[in-house]
Amino acid sequence: xxxxxxxxxxxxxxxxxxxxxxxxxxxxxxxxxxxxxxxxxxxxxxxxxxxxxxxxxxxxxxxxxxxxxxxxxxxxxxxxxxxxxxxxxxxxxxxxxxxxxxxxxxxxxxxxxxxxxxxxxxxxxxxxxxxxxxxxxxxxxxxxxxxxxxxxxxxxxxxxxxxxxxxxxxxxxxxxxxxxxxxxxxxxxxxxxxxxxxxxxxxxxxxxxxxxxxxxxxxxxxxxxxxxxxxxxxxxxxxxxxxxxxxxxxxxxxxxxxxxxxxxxxxxxxxxxxxxxxxxxxxxxxxxxxxxxxxxxxxxxxxxxxxxxxxxxxxxxxxxxxxxxxxxxxxxxxxxxxxxxxxxxxxxxxxxxxxxxxxxxxxxxxxxxxxxxxxxxxxxxxxxxxxxxxxxxxxxxxxxxxxxxxxxxxxxxxxxxxxxxxxxxxxxxxxxxxxxxxxxxxxxxxxxxxxx
Numbered sequence: 001x002x003x004x005x006x007x008x009x010x011x012x013x014x015x016x017x018x019x020x021x022x023x024x025x026x027x028x029x030x031x032x033x034x035x036x037x038x039x040x041x042x043x044x045x046x047x048x049x050x051x052x053x054x055x056x057x058x059x060x061x062x063x064x065x066x067x068x069x070x071x072x073x074x075x076x077x078x079x080x081x082x083x084x085x086x087x088x089x090x091x092x093x094x095x096x097x098x099x100x101x102x103x104x105x106x107x108x109x110x111x112x113x114x115x116x117x118x119x120x121x122x123x124x125x126x127x128x129x130x131x132x133x134x135x136x137x138x139x140x141x142x143x144x145x146x147x148x149x150x151x152x153x154x155x156x157x158x159x160x161x162x163x164x165x166x167x168x169x170x171x172x173x174x175x176x177x178x179x180x181x182x183x184x185x186x187x188x189x190x191x192x193x194x195x196x197x198x199x200x201x202x203x204x205x206x207x208x209x210x211x212x213x214x215x216x217x218x219x220x221x222x223x224x225x226x227x228x229x230x231x232x233x234x235x236x237x238x239x240x241x242x243x244x245x246x247x248x249x250x251x252x253x254x255x256x257x258x259x260x261x262x263x264x265x266x267x268x269x270x271x272x273x274x275x276x277x278x279x280x281x282x283x284x285x286x287x288x289x290x291x292x293x294x295x296x297x298x299x300x301x302x303x304x305x306x307x308x309x310x311x312x313x314x315x316x317x318x319x320x321x322x323x324x325x326x327x328x329x330x331x332x333x334x335x336x337x338x339x340x341x342x343x344x345x346x347x348x349x350x351x352x353x354x355x356x357x358x359x360x361x362x363x364x365x366x367x368x369x370x371x372x373x374x375x376x377x378x379x380x381x382x383x384x385x386x387x388x389x390x391x392x393x394x395x396x397x398x399x400x401x402x403x404x405x406x407x408x409x410x411x412x413x414x415x416x417x418x419x420x421x422x423x424x425x426x427x428x429x430x431x432x433x434x435x436x437x438x439x440x441x442x443x444x445x446x447x448x449x450x451x452x
Contacts, residue, residue, distance in 0.1 A: 001100070001108055003029075006075045010067045011035035012089050013079035014054055015044045018102050018170065021145045021157040022077060023052055025109070028159055034064050036088050043149075060091045070097050077105055080173055081387045103170065106145060107178030110165050113143070116286060117179050119169035119210060120187030120223075121203075122332045126271070127187055127279040129307045132158055132166040134287045137300035142166050148326070151305035151312075174206055180213050183289065185221045185282045186228065190331050219289060221282050233285055235277045241285045243277045251343065253277060257284050264294050268302040271311055273339030309437060311339060315447045319426045321347070322447055324440050328356040328433035330367035337374055340429055350425035352416060352439070354381040354432030358391040361399060369402035375429075377407040379419060384434025413439055417446055 009026045011019050014035030020043055027033045027050065034053040037044055044054050055062040067074065076092045076099045083089075092099055100108075110117075118128035125147040132144035133152055141160040147168040149156050158166075169176035169184070189207050204227065211220055211228050220230030224239040233241035235255070245265075246255045253272050257264040269280055280301055287297045306312065315322035321344060327336045333353070340349060353372060355361040361368065361383055372378050380396045396410050411419060416439055420428070428443065430436055 001075070001098075003109065005073055006031060007073040008032045008066055008071065009034075009075045009077065010063075010092070011077050012086065012092070013037055013082045014047065014052070015039065015041055016079055016081070016102075017043070017147050017149075017156055018106075018145070018168070019077065019079055020044075020047055022102060022105060023047060024050065024155070024157045025143075025145070025159075026075075027052060028157075032066060034067065036062070058086050058088055060087045063088060063091055067092075068095075070095050075100065075105070077102055101173075101175070103173070103175030103178045106167055106175075107180075109145075110167055110179060110181075113163050113165040115179065115181040116142070116164065116166045116183045116185075117169040117176070117181035118166070118185045118187070119171060119176050119207065120185070121171060121190045122327075122329055122335075123187030123275060123279050124168050124170075124185075125326075126276060126307055126310050127185055127282055128166055128168045130279060130301070130304055131185075131283040131286055133304050134283055134292070134297055134300040135164065135166065135290075136160070137303060138287070138292050138296040140164070140287075140290065140292050146307075148310060149308035151308060152303070169210065171203070171206065171210075176210050177206070177213065179210070180215060182215050182218045183221070183286055184211065184214050184218070185286065186211065186226060186230075187223055187279065187282065188331070189226055190329065219286075221285055223278060223282070231285065233278060233281045235274050235281060241281050243281045246274075246277060248272070248342065255280075257281060259285060259288070262288055262294055264298050267298055270304065271306050271339075272343050273311070273335055275335040276311070276339070311336065314440065314444045317447065320428075320447055320450075321426065322428045322430075322443060324430045324437070326433055327431045328360070330364050330371050333368070333371045333431060334374075336429070336431060337371065340427070344427055347427040348376040348425065350377040350379070350420075350423065350428050351375040352379040352381065352428070352430045352436070354434045354436040355383040355396060355399060356433040357386055358383055358388050358394045362391055362394045365399055365402055368399060369404075373403055373405045375405065377423070377425065378403070378405050378409070379416065380408060380410045381413060381416075381432070381436065382410075384432065384436070386434065417442055420446070 015037035118124045129150045135142040141162045142164040143160045144158040144166040146156045222230040224232040224234035232239040235243035244256045253269045309326040
């Protein structure tokens, strides 16, 4: 496929964070961009405001005329989450259109560019967004495809005027194997997506395969302790890149960076938590390897505002704090809780958690229970199924039965606000990767109204 010959692009499942970034990319190139998704969200409504035509009916009749017949300048991109019996998907299959997964298109785009890829079972969105911001803020420049909405730019795609691209390399469905990066970061390799990989060892083998695809003159930055050879980084152990002298000042994290050659003192980071300090350490290391001036890097890190739904502080009003986070794996929950505790050690932590996927809940039930037990109070929502069908016996009541926390409530999203009103918590954390984000504005509005 030659990108220069593509004038029309249709997305089957346009509302996903990765798909919408590609949609914006092709729209920026001047292509006619249309798509389908089953649910209208804030993100799809934003795409519509940007001139992209989106249908929410999965019917062949709603496919625009421009995509009724196959043409050489037409590209169809789909997500594996779309059911195989989708009428729109089958319209393109039956019509002889060539279909590409999002990951394949990302691989094609990055092939002719200097590619910086960030992989990991968690941490990749924050790290790739941080790296993209450093490159943009310092004037080095880059195009970037991100797995979240970067708060500095209110977008999941950045456009540079050079040949450098930052991509979030997704391990789901082995998508990142379409990439051959010049520089890669691997933030973590904890067991996840076992519905795809079967075993944690197969997941590790696939990460090793991804690492082997780095260009021969390229660099691999890896978190210290991972079973791969590369430039190691850590905030807790000796490594080639180290974050040191970590402390908190006025709600921000301050630390020093040292790689044995360059020392950066008193780096200021808005996002708390050891995991975010390590994400920053990796991004700083890559930026230095590109020849960016250390002082410019330090200034850029200080202005990084984070990513939507990644430890996003939504309300900090007097005695009340409300934070929202995308955490959906036990290790992510653990890191998130520790970050909250580091900032507000004396407060009672109320967690509202929506498990994501029946398979993940089943695979890590004991670990989820153990982490959730460390919260002072837990509100457990029903499992968000995403692409999955229910598993018999796997539900939030079953997960709750494994917990020891006596302050546990299981309820639906529709009763959360009333529950909070009765409990009047002063430190609230919503976590999950499903549609728990639809509670964010209502909770924020209730809290804001309460203190007006």
